Structures are given as structure tokens and as C-alpha cells.
Amino acid sequence: MKPNDVILQTVTKVASFIILTFSVYLFLAGHHNPGGGFIGGLGFACAITLLFLAFDIKKVREGLPVDFTTIAFTGVFIAVATGMGSFLFGKPFLSQTFGSIDIPIIGEIEFATAVIFDTGVALAVFGTALSIIYTISEDSSIWKR
Amino acid sequence: MNNIVVLPLLIPVLTGILLALFRNNVSLQRGFSFFSFFLSGVVSLLLVQQVYNEGIQILEIGGWPAPFGIVLVADMLTALLLVTTSAVSIACILYAFKSIGEQRERYYFYPLFHFLITGVNGAFLTGDLFNLFVCFEVMLFSSYVLLSLGGTRIQLRETIKYILVNTTSSTLFLVAIAYLYAVTGTLNMAHLSVRIAEVGQTGFITNVALLFLIVFSLKAALFLFFWLPGSYSAPPTAIAAIFAALLTKVGIYAIFRTYTLIFYHQPEVTHTLIAVIAALTMILGGIGAVAQRDIRHILVYNVIIGVGFVVSGLAVFTSTAVTGSIYYLIHDIVSKALLFLLGGTIIRIVGTGKLKEISGLIHNHPLLGWMFFINALALAGIPPLSGFIGKVLVIQEGLARGGSNSGFYCLAAVGLLSSLMILYSLMKIFINAFWGETYLSQDMEKGTTRGLLLPCALLTAVIIILGLGVETLYPYVEQAANSMMNPNIYIEAVLREVV
Numbered sequence: 059m060k061p062n063d064v065i066l067q068t069v070t071k072v073a074s075f076i077i078l079t080f081s082v083y084l085f086l087a088g089h090h091n092p093g094g095g096f097i098g099g100l101g102f103a104c105a106i107t108l109l110f111l112a113f114d115i116k117k118v119r120e121g122l123p124v125d126f127t128t129i130a131f132t133g134v135f136i137a138v139a140t141g142m143g144s145f146l147f148g149k150p151f152l153s154q155t156f157g158s159i160d161i162p163i164i165g166e167i168e169f170a171t172a173v174i175f176d177t178g179v180a181l182a183v184f185g186t187a188l189s190i191i192y193t194i195s196e197d198s199s200i201w202k203r
Numbered sequence: 204m205n206n207i208v209v210l211p212l213l214i215p216v217l218t219g220i221l222l223a224l225f226r227n228n229v230s231l232q233r234g235f236s237f238f239s240f241f242l243s244g245v246v247s248l249l250l251v252q253q254v255y256n257e258g259i260q261i262l263e264i265g266g267w268p269a270p271f272g273i274v275l276v277a278d279m280l281t282a283l284l285l286v287t288t289s290a291v292s293i294a295c296i297l298y299a300f301k302s303i304g305e306q307r308e309r310y311y312f313y314p315l316f317h318f319l320i321t322g323v324n325g326a327f328l329t330g331d332l333f334n335l336f337v338c339f340e341v342m343l344f345s346s347y348v349l350l351s352l353g354g355t356r357i358q359l360r361e362t363i364k365y366i367l368v369n370t371t372s373s374t375l376f377l378v379a380i381a382y383l384y385a386v387t388g389t390l391n392m393a394h395l396s397v398r399i400a401e402v403g404q405t406g407f408i409t410n411v412a413l414l415f416l417i418v419f420s421l422k423a424a425l426f427l428f429f430w431l432p433g434s435y436s437a438p439p440t441a442i443a444a445i446f447a448a449l450l451t452k453v454g455i456y457a458i459f460r461t462y463t464l465i466f467y468h469q470p471e472v473t474h475t476l477i478a479v480i481a482a483l484t485m486i487l488g489g490i491g492a493v494a495q496r497d498i499r500h501i502l503v504y505n506v507i508i509g510v511g512f513v514v515s516g517l518a519v520f521t522s523t524a525v526t527g528s529i530y531y532l533i534h535d536i537v538s539k540a541l542l543f544l545l546g547g548t549i550i551r552i553v554g555t556g557k558l559k560e561i562s563g564l565i566h567n568h569p570l571l572g573w574m575f576f577i578n579a580l581a582l583a584g585i586p587p588l589s590g591f592i593g594k595v596l597v598i599q600e601g602l603a604r605g606g607s608n609s610g611f612y613c614l615a616a617v618g619l620l621s622s623l624m625i626l627y628s629l630m631k632i633f634i635n636a637f638w639g640e641t642y643l644s645q646d647m648e649k650g651t652t653r654g655l656l657l658p659c660a661l662l663t664a665v666i667i668i669l670g671l672g673v674e675t676l677y678p679y680v681e682q683a684a685n686s687m688m689n690p691n692i693y694i695e696a697v698l699r700e701v702v
Binding site for chain 2: 127128131134135138139142145149150151152154
């Protein structure tokens with residue numbers, strides 16, 4: 059008998075958006091409050107995993123045709139390369155700086171170079187978590203192909 | 204602040220990531236791999252010269268000052284080991300081009316190799332004990348995958364054992380770090396040294412020191428080497444060679460660092476124990492090497508003897524003995540890599556490692572035979588090759604200290620005996636494999652040596668140059684030993700502002 063997952067699918071459609079939004083919030087909050095790239099990326103991966111469970115992996119992959127390992131490695135690359143950015147200014151590896159810009163209506167917004175580093179971390183965590191899940195969900199070993 | 208210090212860490216990690224992104228382009232991976240190790244070699248040489256001229260170089264990562272942030276410290280020992288690491292990686296990667304097989308190349312062999320070197324370089328560079336743990340893990344994780352990559356039966360069997368042993372020792376490592384942090388409240392090595400010197404090395408701290416010794420001995424195959432013979436004979440030659448050359452040496456480096464910088468106050472307890480286990484390691488490794496009848500196993504036991512000898516220099520604990528130890532450490536990294544590459548080439552030609560089934564290779568492979576011979580002499584410590592000076596210094600100092608404590612006579616005797624055992628075990632391979640009637644004609648051979656002899660020749664050249672250039676190298680090695688025997692030099696460099 060085919061399992062009936064109408065409820066799961068309907069809830070997922072709403073819930074995944076909430077999780078994604080919350081992950082973005084966590085990611086941005088990380089500079090001063092609890093949160094940051096690691097947990098943000100993990101939250102993002104959770105949302106996609108929920109989609110994997112509720113719908114089919116194949117279906118989700120059609121809508122999201124990216125290679126998760128590539129994302130993971132790109133993330134690490136961004137993180138390391140950001141650290142090296144400080145070389146240009148003669149500062150030690152991984153130094154960070156920040157400044158704030160006053161924008162009318164919205165108010166003062168702080169920009170920090172650590173965010174770029176954190177983006178790399180988030181991508182790395184997101185890619186790694188999803189490629190693990192994707193790999194263990196396949197039953198044939200990659201090596202054989 | 205000197206950003207060059209971090210480059211030997213960054214070059215391999217960035218190359219590894221880039222290569223992982225282009226994993227299907229094998230020729231690009233090869234070119235980049237070679238280039239990146241060449242570049243780290245150049246940077247490391249630059250670092251050696253800087254340390255020589257200006258003293259210890261440090262980098263406070265992110266600009267956070269020393270005991271609070273993480274520091275990378277390049278003293279002479281580190282810089283010399285970085286250069287050696289680059290040389291050996293170049294040779295192993297060149298060997299891998301022709302021997303590792305396209306399937307492994309496509310499945311992240313080069314990125315993993317780079318991450319392994321990242322971990323090794325990181326362990327050499329870091330000035331923070333927890334960071335040392337992290338670098339060990341980076342190195343070990345890559346080694347787990349490299350060991351099992353390919354998934355043959357024997358590889359998987361050995362990988363499980365290897366992972367279990369290393370996970371256990373890493374857990375102990377973490378426990379030891381936690382103890383030390385609970386007592387001293389810091390993990391920066393220089394700061395640890397200062398604080399332990401202030402409160403004195405009590406019984407508890409000595410116990411923690413011994414726990415560290417157990418951990419590092421497991422990693423370095425010092426006495427606790429039961430896991431090594433199996434796992435180092437399982438992977439393909441290029442991987443086995445880099446393991447034999449570097450992985451145990453990182454453990455030795457950690458013992459050197461902790462026992463000269465942090466736990467040096469009670470040598471009568473700690474260094475005596477180190478002397479005993481170093482001697483036992485040499486004896487047991489020697490017996491193993493003499494008893495085996497398979498090339499792979501003989502080579503693997505030779506790694507163990509080397510570890511015992513390097514550490515015995517630390518056990519003698521005089522400036523000259525440590526100088527000898529560093530000489531021998533550098534020599535051992537190069538010549539163990541060479542030994543494994545040559546042994547692997549023999550096995551590749553014949554298709555088996557059993558000495559009985561190999562004979563008369565010298566007719567078709569004279570170069571291979573002579574390189575093996577030279578390397579055997581170097582490992583046994585025959586002048587003018589590279590192993591000689593290290594052995595002389597360590598044994599001389601052992602004999603000199605034997606006057607006050609006759610145990611050192613035993614250590615020196617075991618050191619000499621181990622050289623004989625090395626010579627015997629390697630000559631056994633040489634005589635069996637290269638002398639005698641030629642069984643295999645050139646077209647009956649299982650594999651070709653084309654392209655494989657170049658990296659071996661490079662390393663042989665390094666061994667000869669190290670042997671002939673002892674005088675040129677001496678001030679550098681002496682500086683390394685000097686800063687190891689005087690922890691204040693290291694401490695002042697790292698904690699300039701604080702202390």
C-alpha cells in the first residue's frame with residue numbers, strides 16, 4: 059500500500075519556508091548574538107532534508123540541481139580566501155574589520171568582513187550535511203560506478 | 204607578525220579545495236599538486252632563512268595576542284621539518300602520477316593528499332596544544348580515507364583497526380588536554396611552559412605528561428606500535444611512503460615539543476621512561492625487521508626502529524644529542540619515503556613481496572638496485588651518507604653521559620645494535636632481490652618502472668646532499684637544538700608583550 063503523506067507534504071510546504079527564514083535570521087544574528095554560519099548552514103540543510111523526506115529526493119533534486127560537494131568545497135574556499143584578504147592590508151591571517159553605514163529610513167547598518175567568512179562556513183556546512191544525507195540515501199556505492 | 208608563517212598551511216589547503224572542485228580533470232590536478240608542493244617548499248626555505256637571521260617567527264591569527272588567541276610559531280625545528288615535508292611530498296606525488304591509477308585520482312586522491320600535508324604542516328607550526336589536536340585530526344582523517352581509498356579487502360580490514368586505535372588515542376589526547384587545562388588554565392604552549400615552571404612540575408602534572416607520552420607514542424609508533432605493521436603495508440606505495448615518512452614523525456615532533464618546552468622539569472622520571480621505551484622500540488622493531496621474509500613487512504619494521512632511534516636522542520637530553528636527533532629525524536623522513544618507494548617499485552615489478560620469489564633484479568634494473576643499496580647504507584648510518592651524523596652525535600653523547608648513569612651505555616649499545624639490524628634486514632632484501640639468477644625477463648614483469656625512478660632518484664640525491672652538506676646544515680640544526688634546549692627563547696618569542 060502506498061503510504062499517505064498528504065499531511066507531511068502540506069506541513070512541509072509551509073514549515074520549510076519558516077525554517078529557511080529562521081536559518082537566515084540565525085546566520086545574520088551570529089555576529090553579536092547566538093547563531094552564525096555553522097548553525098545557519100545546518101538549519102538550511104534541515105529544511106532541504108525535510109523536503110527530501112516529504113517529497114522524493116529525485117523531485118527535490120530537479121528543483122535544486124546543484125552538486126552539494128561543490129557547494130561545500132566552494133564554502134571552505136570562500137572562508138579560507140577571506141582569511142587571506144587580510145594579507146593585502148598587511149594584517150595577520152584571519153583579521154577582521156567592520157564599519158557602519160547610515161542609510162536613511164532603515165537607520166545604521168553594520169557591515170563586517172566576518173560575514174563573508176561566515177558565508178563560507180555556512181555553505182561548507184550546508185554542502186557537507188546534504189552530501190552526507192544524499193550519499194547515505196543512495197544504495198549503490200559511488201566507487202562502483 | 205609574519206604572514207609567511209601561515210603559508211605552508213594555506214597553500215596545501217587551498218590547492219586541496221581547488222583540486223576537489225576540478226576532480227575530473229586529472230592532468231590539471233597533477234600539475235597543480237606538483238606546483239603547490241614546490242611553492243610550499245620555496246616558502247619553507249624562505250622561512251628557514253628568516254628564522255636563521257631574525258629568530259623565531261610568529262603569527263598571531265586574527266591579531267589576537269598570544270595566550271588568548273592562537274599563535275603559529277615557526278622556530279628552526281619547525282622550519283626544517285616543513286622543508287623536508289615539502290621535499291618528500293613532491294617525490295611521493297611524482298611517484299603517484301605514474302602508479303596510483305586513474306580511479307583513485309578521480310576519487311579525491313590529490314585533495315586528500317593535500318589535506319594530509321595541511322595537517323602535518325599545521326601540527327608542526329601551531330603553538331597551541333588544542334590546535335595541535337585539531338591538526339592531528341585533520342591529518343588522521345585524510346589518512347583514514349587515503350588508507351581505505353580503493354576499498355580492497357586488506358585495506359578495509361586494516362583501516363578499521365587503524366581508525367579504532369587512532370580514535371582511542373585521540374580521545375586520550377583530549378582527556379590529557381582537559382587535565383592540563385584544569386591545572387594550568389591555559390593551552391598556549393609557551394604560556395603552559397611559564398606556568399608549569401612557576402608552580403613546579405608536581406606529581407599530577409608529571410602524570411599528565413605521561414598520559415601525553417602514551418598518546419604521542421601511539422601516534423608515533425614508539426613502543427605502542429602494534430597497529431603499524433598491518434596498516435602501513437596495506438595502501439598503495441605512494442600512500443604508504445608518505446605515511447611512513449611523515450605520520451609517525453608528527454608524533455615524534457609532538458613528543459619533542461612537549462618534552463623540551465613544557466614537561467622538562469623532571470627528566471629523571473619522564474626522560475628515563477622515554478629512554479627505556481626508545482630502547483625497547485629499537486630492539487623489538489629490529490627483531491621484527493630481521494625476522495620478516497616479506498619486503499613490505501621488513502620496511503614497516505624499519506620505520507619503528509627509526510622512531511626509537513630519533514627519540515633516544517631526546518632521552519639523552521643534551522644539546523648535542525638533540526642536534527643529532529634532529530639530523531636523524533630529517534634524514535629518517537627522506538630515507539623512509541625513499542625506502543618505501545623503492546620497495547614498492549620492486550613489488551610492482553615482481554608482483555609479490557615475498558623474498559623467496561624475487562631474484563636477480565640487478566640485471567634489468569641496475570639503477571633501482573644501486574639506489575636501494577645507497578639508501579640501505581644511509582639508514583644504517585654509513586658515512587658520508589645522511590644517517591651518519593645523527594647516529595654519531597646521539598651515540599657519542601649517550602656514551603658521554605654513560606659515565607654518570609650507566610643506563611646510557613645500554614641505550615648507546617642498543618642504538619648501535621639497531622643499526623646492525625637495519626643493515627642486516629635491508630641487505631637481506633638487497634641480496635635476495637637483486638643478486639642471483641634473473642627469473643623474470645623484461646617482458647614477463649608485472650609492472651614497468653617508467654617514471655617511477657625519477658622521484659626515487661630525487662630523494663637519493665637529497666640523501667647524498669644531506670650527507671655531504673652536513674657542515675653547511677650544522678648551524679641551522681644547532682639553532683633548532685639550541686632553541687629546544689632553552690625554552691626561554693621560544694617563550695620570549697611568543698609571549699613578548701605578556702611576560
